[in-house]
Amino acid sequence: MKKLLGAAIGLLLVFTACDFSVNKDVRVPDGSRRHRGARSVNGNVRVGSDCRVQGECVSVNGSIQVGKRSTVRGLKSVNGGVSIEEEAVVSRKVDIVNGSLDMEPGSVVKRGIKSVNGPVRLDSALVQGGIVLYNGDVYLNHGSRIEGGILIKRSKNFNSDQEHPQVIEINNGSVVEGDIRTNNPDCKVNVILSNGGRVTGSLENVNLIEK
Numbered sequence: 001m002k003k004l005l006g007a008a009i010g011l012l013l014v015f016t017a018c019d020f021s022v023n024k025d026v027r028v029p030d031g032s033r034r035h036r037g038a039r040s041v042n043g044n045v046r047v048g049s050d051c052r053v054q055g056e057c058v059s060v061n062g063s064i065q066v067g068k069r070s071t072v073r074g075l076k077s078v079n080g081g082v083s084i085e086e087e088a089v090v091s092r093k094v095d096i097v098n099g100s101l102d103m104e105p106g107s108v109v110k111r112g113i114k115s116v117n118g119p120v121r122l123d124s125a126l127v128q129g130g131i132v133l134y135n136g137d138v139y140l141n142h143g144s145r146i147e148g149g150i151l152i153k154r155s156k157n158f159n160s161d162q163e164h165p166q167v168i169e170i171n172n173g174s175v176v177e178g179d180i181r182t183n184n185p186d187c188k189v190n191v192i193l194s195n196g197g198r199v200t201g202s203l204e205n206v207n208l209i210e211k
Helices: 002-014
Strands: 017-023 024-030 037-041 046-048 052-060 064-066 073-079 082-084 092-099 101-103 113-116 119-122 124-126 129-132 139-140 145-147 150-152 166-171 174-177 180-182 190-192 205-209
Touching: 017 024, 024 037, 037 046, 037 145, 046 180, 052 064, 052 082, 073 082, 150 166, 166 174, 180 190
Parallel strands: 017 037, 024 046, 037 052, 046 064, 052 073, 064 082, 073 092, 082 101, 092 113, 101 119, 113 129, 119 139, 124 145, 129 150, 139 166, 145 174, 150 180, 166 190, 190 205
Antiparallel strands: none
């Protein structure tokens, strides 16, 4: 984790064509149009509503919030949560370590999600490019959709005697278009389908529960 944190900070320092701060928040005002991104160490990144940000938004030890109807290039967060508000679009990937990801109705991630040690929650939202998951749960609600399936990978801290299984809950007409699988048969993963939730692909090394 120390190596990951150091690499993230190094990444922030390399990029100069962006708003960069240490120990304070970076805010992008409502309606902004900009080529550069926003980066912060020990601070939050806040993108207002109706913005167009062509650079990445990155935070180390802080959260990221993308406001309603805004578009950003990509999101990276270490030790902080990410929220993507209504009808906001991330045109590339979301990478998050040690934090939750929440997507509100109409929001879209176009190039997939990688999440380490945190839950991913979708509410009437769309993820294209699938999800790669380490040590976390996924909750789909109100017609959410994942295109490209879900891959649960083994983390360095994996314990085959883990008490609580990982959960993939697909609820209220939500759908995973693709497979749900894990590359380690010792992982305990429950896939829960309820109220019309479904998976179009195959299930591999996971436990299916239908309600």
